[in-house]
Amino acid sequence: MNISLKALVAALALCASTAAIAAEPIKIGVSGPFTGGSAPMGVSMRDGVKLAAAEINSRGGILGRQIQLIERDDQADNSRGIQVSQELINREHVVATLGFINTGVSLAAQRFYEEAKIPVINNVATGSIVTKQFLPPQYPDNYVFRTSANDTIQSALIVNDAIDKRKFTKVAILADSTNYGQLGREDLEKALAAKGIKPVAEEKFNIKDVDMTAQLLKAKQAGAQAILTYGIGPELAQIANGMEKLGWKVPMIGSWTLSMGNFIDNAGKNGEGARMPQTFIQEPNTPKRKAFITAYQHAYKVDRIPSPVSAAQGYDSMYLLAAAIKQAGSTDGPKIREALENLHTKVDGVITTYNHPYTHDNHEAITMNMTVMGEVKNGRVAYAYDADLGTPAQEKKQVKTHPKK
Template sequence: MNTIIKACVATALVSWTLAAGAAEPIKIGVTGPFTGGSAPMGVSMRDGVKLAVADINAKGGVLGRQLQLVERDDEAKNERGVQVAQELINKEKVVGTVGFINTGVALASQRFYQEAKIPVMNNVATGSIVTKQFVGPENKDNYVFRNAANDTIQSAMIVDEAVVRQKHTKVAILADSTNYGQLGREDLERTLAARGIKPVAVEKYNLKDVDMTAQLLKAKQGGAEVVLTYGIGPELAQIANGMEKLNWKVPIIGSWTLSMGNFIDNAGKNGDGARMPQTFIQDATTAKRKAFIEAYQKAYKIDRMPSAVSAAQGYDSVYLLAAAIKQAGSTDGVKVREALENLNGTVEGVVTTYTKPYSHDDHEAIKPNMVVIGEVKNGRVVLAK
């Protein structure tokens, strides 16, 4: 009898251990700048991610397991991003990571996910090269995905707005000195060259610069009819304010970051009229968007999202990753990557409803027809008319 009892107890213990193992949470990394000039993007992305995880967990999680976020502030620094990536992979054992706000941080850090065969979802970084860093023939498989409008898409839209819609032929480019700014500037110059246009001025500035007078004077003296920008909020505001000081009123058209709260607030009325590509505008145009906006406002007690694009793309990135884990029936990185590249059905997000967003050779979920032009008006971003 004792032998039978012992066997039953042993069987029960094994069953309990397996059940406990099955109930362990699925760890997902979240990396972005939660402090500093890029913080509106990082915090908004993280908060959008949290809303998605709360929704999914409330419905039972994925594969019967809850999602658990492991957050790390990469401070928009390449070296810190590298440290965070290694920590999330080796110490926290994440099955995937969402984030990367800054192109330079992404390019420095995502190689660790590639080597570990763990998918990473770039939900804000837009440098055109980001998803091409590990393509064939050197790499059989690529573990870097994105659901943000890359700079190839954005540069085409910026130039189309400036040259085709607004009929400007004399353009100036002001871009910051980061990887993001300089890669974006290269995309703009290539796109302009394809239309036979050479900028009258191409000027660079550094993060935290507060006086753009020299760069703006070169653009003005060159006869620029429009200023094209690639940078982030604080310095973009210095451009708008510097133009006001020079009493120089020409349009500002730039990358999506002109929608950042710290551009809108710091530029004030000088930012009105600035135009930029947007995947998401804080406007309840669908039931899904309405619910998302209201949930964000309620959870974080805020009216205007610091970076609505970042929040929406962060939210959607979790749903895409969760759908892949569910389809794979596993958290194994190889299987999750394969599922991402061949997702069945649709994934309803707030940016769009995704149908087959990725393939083995295309890791860009956002296509040109999903992006609109926004405009700053009275302290908010609205759809440009």
């Protein structure tokens, strides 16, 4: 083989090698509880992400590469969440992760993404502190983002509905013993204090508790006119069913998890009328939402999405991440973070059209005016107020204050 032929062979081999590298998929982690009491949230989020990824891949992927989702079940367990994060980062070499459903898991596990300088978008976890763990000056750059309504927003809406709109003056708080429940309880207390209201009773319960009689009796004896809740579906259903057993019915107004399928199904008629903040309600009131709902129902052979909020937020998080990778022209963690903080193009999501959703100092994509109150009606979540049905969150402008660096 002469020198020129050898050079040609070497060049072709290099081109083939380069093409192979360029064609390698972009690995993105998807972390959440796909089993257990939190599964409706985790599965719906995962399926929303998968739907978005499939759409993006069908259009050629990102940077000419296909998305490969690496799914892991964290079982809503903090220790398992830590293990999953380390595995996704160190073994799977993901460029980013979407997920974290449970606030406690997020707070325990997302530090590994911060250390590795790999972005993570919390698309369901709502604890107010979630995006504030890694702030300056100790951490010059924060790699934790969010596409869900944080508990500061939710607690304000819950209290507004109970105190301002429905004129209750005596409310009790029932919250589970997890980080999610107790941090949410604190946010409720602050929101009530701003209205000059102190809860007449505050009670705690544990995951898998099936008897809320003691907690409900204390609330009843204290004269509570409404129960404000922070927990997840199965235990929330026990609260609704416990009131029925006591022959005592007052409104339940709580965090977005009152929309979970396993609350609605387990509570049955006792769950009717429960209200909660929602970023998305399964109502085809815009073309984008209609297309998303139809695609989800077709892909997963369901009528009612188990957790519509989780599905929509998961879907939108994938599109936001894809836009950042495309803008960065790279899968390098710091470059993706920088792009997320300064997205040049609008991203058409299910919840809203995102227009510069993040800055260096603000990693919250969802604002108060994008969130509406939902209500359980006839076994589904509907708009609590007709006015919100006419002006869905997607049509509302993002109203945000972006602090300068």
